[in-house]
Amino acid sequence: QKEVEQNSGPLSVPEGAIASLNCTYSDRVSQSFFWYRQYSGKSPELIMSIYSNGDKEDGRFTAQLNKASQYVSLLIRDSQPSDSATYLCAVIPAGNNRKLIWGLGTSLAVNP
Amino acid sequence: DGGITQSPKYLFRKEGQNVTLSCEQNLNHDAMYWYRQDPGQGLRLIYYSQIVNDFQKGDIAEGYSVSREKKESFPLTVTSAQKNPTAFYLCASNGQGSGNTIYFGEGSWLTVV
Numbered sequence: 001q002k003e004v005e006q007n008s009g010p011l012s013v014p015e016g017a018i019a020s021l022n023c024t025y026s027d028r029v030s031q032s033f034f035w036y037r038q039y040s041g042k043s044p045e046l047i048m049s050i051y052s053n054g055d056k057e058d059g060r061f062t063a064q065l066n067k068a069s070q071y072v073s074l075l076i077r078d079s080q081p082s083d084s085a086t087y088l089c090a091v092i093p094a095g096n097n098r099k100l101i102w103g104l105g106t107s108l109a110v111n112p
Numbered sequence: 113d114g115g116i117t118q119s120p121k122y123l124f125r126k127e128g129q130n131v132t133l134s135c136e137q138n139l140n141h142d143a144m145y146w147y148r149q150d151p152g153q154g155l156r157l158i159y160y161s162q163i164v165n166d167f168q169k170g171d172i173a174e175g176y177s178v179s180r181e182k183k184e185s186f187p188l189t190v191t192s193a194q195k196n197p198t199a200f201y202l203c204a205s206n207g208q209g210s211g212n213t214i215y216f217g218e219g220s221w222l223t224v225v
Binding site for chain 2: 032034041042044045046049051068088090092099100102103104105
């Protein structure tokens with residue numbers, strides 16, 4: 001059973017701090033990795049995709065992928081109260097080109 | 113604008129009724145998905161389709177049915193056999209042109225009354 005695991009949280013950080021969200025996956029040959037943000041009662045929206053080892057930055061967000069250790073993380077710099085949401089990690093395992101495996105999400109609370 | 117349109121946004125179902133949730137996309141994506149999300153829970157895959165006239169069961173297909181007669185459309189029917197249908201239903205799609213990134217509609221809330 002291919003799995004994606006996240007700490008459920010809640011992760012609580014003060015405004016302006018760095019929030020660090022982690023995700024591990026079981027399928028060693030997975031190729032595509034995604035972070036989504038979901039506000040309560042809304043549908044998930046894509047924050048970032050990452051496909052290669054290393055860091056990928058987009059504004060205040062940085063995704064980090066380490067395939068050898070089978071984890072992908074998301075850093076949110078200068079956290080804002082509007083970042084308070086559930087963050088979902090998703091992975092496309094090898095051999096199943098488009099069907100994502102989802103983590104259960106980490107709840108983030110940014111306190112003013 | 114390109115996107116995924118789900119309707120209705122809110123739906124109430126009486127016991128024993130079948131209801132159909134609509135999902136239309138104009139992103140030219142080959143693959144479409146239906147997920148169910150219960151409060152405080154993760155996404156669970158109901159059905160998916162990677163090509164017209166073909167679809168596969170996901171993890172929780174019992175009590176649901178789908179069709180894929182057109183590339184743009186993937187309606188979900190919640191049948192009376194689904195004993196606990198109250199949930200948030202999400203339609204999504206992806207394709208090679210999007211780097212396999214999955215995009216979601218706004219969701220449909222189904223409540224049994």
